[in-house]
Amino acid sequence: MMAKHGLWAAASLALSLVATSAQAAPDLGAANARLTALLDKNYPALDAIYKDLHQHPELGMQEVRTAGMLAQHLRKAGFTVTEKVGGTGVVGVLRNGEGPTILVRADMDALPMEEKTGLAWSSKARATYEGKDVPVMHACGHDTHVAYLVGVAQALSAMRDSWSGTVVLIGQPAEEPLTGARAMLDDGLFERFPKPDFGFAAHVTNLPAGVVAIKAGASSSASDSYSITFHGRGGHGSMPAATIDPIPIAARFVTDTQVVISREKDPAAFGVLTIGAINAGSAPNIIPDSAEVKVNLRSQSPEVRKLLQDGTARVAKSAAAMGGAPEPTIRYLGGTGIMTNDPAMAKAAVAALTPAFGKGLVFAPESATPMSGSEDYSEFVDAGVPSLFFGIGGYDPAVLADLKAKGEPAPTNHSPFFAPKAEPAIRSAVTAIVLSIVGGVRPAAK
Template sequence: MSITTKVQLTATTEVPESFIDEYVEVYKHLHAHPELSGQEFETASYIESHLTGLGIENFRCGVTGVVGILENGDGPILGFRADTDGLPIAEQTQLDYASIATGELPDGATVPVMHGCGHDTHITAALALAALLTERRDLWSGTLVLIFQPGEETAYGAKAMVDDGLWERAPKPEAVLAQHVLALERGKILIRGGHMASLADSWKVTVHGKQAHGSQPQESIDPIVAAAAMVLRLQTIVSRELAPSTPAVVTVGTFHAGLKENIIPESAEFTINVRTPDEATRDTVLAAIRRIIDAEAAASAMPAPTVSELNTFPRCYNDPQATLRVMDAFAADFGPDAVTEAPLGMGSEDAGWLSDAIGVPGVYWAFGAYEPELFADGTSPAGNHSPFFAPDAHTAVIGGTGSALSGVLAYLGRD
């Protein structure tokens, strides 16, 4: 007689080890085949095929987004999002399923691609959740809208799906849930009410000067000197225009100007990334940036710089009441010690577009996917956006699927 090993996903739900093994293989496939933001065509096809195989109605939305609708009688309607894009990173994990994929950036450059932020874990957990709820209809009732969202890394995907009629084509939920894997111990969950992540804005600034030979500076309007003054002055916004208790970051990430050392160029270009905790601080900081670059340009007798928006991330706001509902489910399923109130992070997320677009609560949390011994000596494994980011596949599937199930059953579960 054979004995089937069981794996505990939540306090009340267990699955065969073979179920976990199946989705570990799904995870490995996705990890080995990442695609850049807006280019998730094969990933979308893979998700569609999997959902269709489970008998779940699905449709494309936002070019490479996929929406699955899983119904099980009367009950609430809930949205659950998993993001799907990879990053332009050369993987260095040495895993036997490490990515060797490449992609093309908007400027035409060919770059290596890696699931360096864990979106492969998110897809896998959502597909495993869909499979489990399809098989275990006794656990729940209502409708689950599964949102496989592209372009999270560029703040493109959630808004693109909304603009493509997501909530006209799918049932409107009473809340939208989302989760993210982090370099945390398995069984650990970070969550907070209010702002869970920072708002973020990225701009490209082009400073317009006047070209001249390096031996004739009087004939020029030097854009490098003006742009350098702007960069230095921008660093005073956080230190001198915000209260010390207000977290914010202003980063100049790139600076490009000129082609030869003895030519004062016609223009200079730099990019800015801004992180702010709320809408009011965002408005203050962005207005200060515009004021400074315009004033420095005027001081150099040059026209106002050209500013173009590269991306903007919305708020990622956890509705307090909805968050308490999900936290109570986590505490019941994984124990009160597993749930920790998250600090406000400087990272950003675009999941907020999905709930804010229709005025319903959003809840977003982070979960761990690493064995505790990796943290024993006070160190921790490589975090997100690192070429060494490598959650344990088995632990990631269990942790991601378990937290997804717990959160979803907080709304759709039968007593």
């Protein structure tokens, strides 16, 4: 998940609130006790999976080893498994009589960054990213996600007498660049396999361990990333008049494009424009013939999304024109829409899960502000799968209290110091998803 600063902010603000619960399904208490016993038995193996994956992270569309491990464990749990869906994606199907088709998804990829957690199982892995050798780290918790998906598979297989229908489990590649979900859909995910009636997913955060956060309605932002290449005419640094220098053109774009945010966007509307990279030149006395700028846009409404997209392109073309340069090359790198949780599923999950999680179950209404980060699970929702996406607390409350006392923030997702506690995160995710399925959490009947 990209740029998760402020992740589940609405849920953090709601931690002091206790969700109001309707009467849970009569058998849900027994199901929870049975599930807890299964997790007690299976957790050591799940922990070994998590630590193995943490030590061997793989970047998007390179998750060959990760996908192989996941496929092996899904087959062992009784699922019919297909690999290499949308690149390195994994699909496991378990049919259990009549009933709805339910999607459960976990993302598998890691990030091109150096780990600094100091964990005994820290990553020392390296990989090729955009032609460069880079360190790789599971700095967004996707290692715990793969482990919880295995836990969900084991539980649903063992508890077949508690639910009916078909479950489609997905190990998704390349969530970080926001391209993996679309790749699986383009590879016929919902044509080659049963089309889900609804779905679930979960993401570990730096909320306290034991917390399960539910946000009704829009829960994350749309994201769009671009590479903009400004073309010039290279030459000697002592003879700029004989050149078209793309570097000041790129610099002008970097400053002018922020006017789209400060003067064109409604101040009350959410919108972020980030310049994430500038690549140009090789030596101080050489004027290069091109300069690349990478831009990321975040928005929470279709209107602002279009404003930022159109404004960015317009400013880029204007900057090039002012510098007497050819029109720039604008390349779309990827993105995704706003992630929306089904309100009826959110309400039903609060009722079903509060007995299991108590005060740890926190709820943010539709009126609460979505998180600024983005999540390409939205591609499945936009493809017609109403869903519920849980935020899972992963940080030891004692560690959080110590950091607060020192005046230090807790490491967020994508920090080189991000180190959630795996066991409570995996247990909470498995419990939230399995009890939602057993408890009949689903969209409102049409």
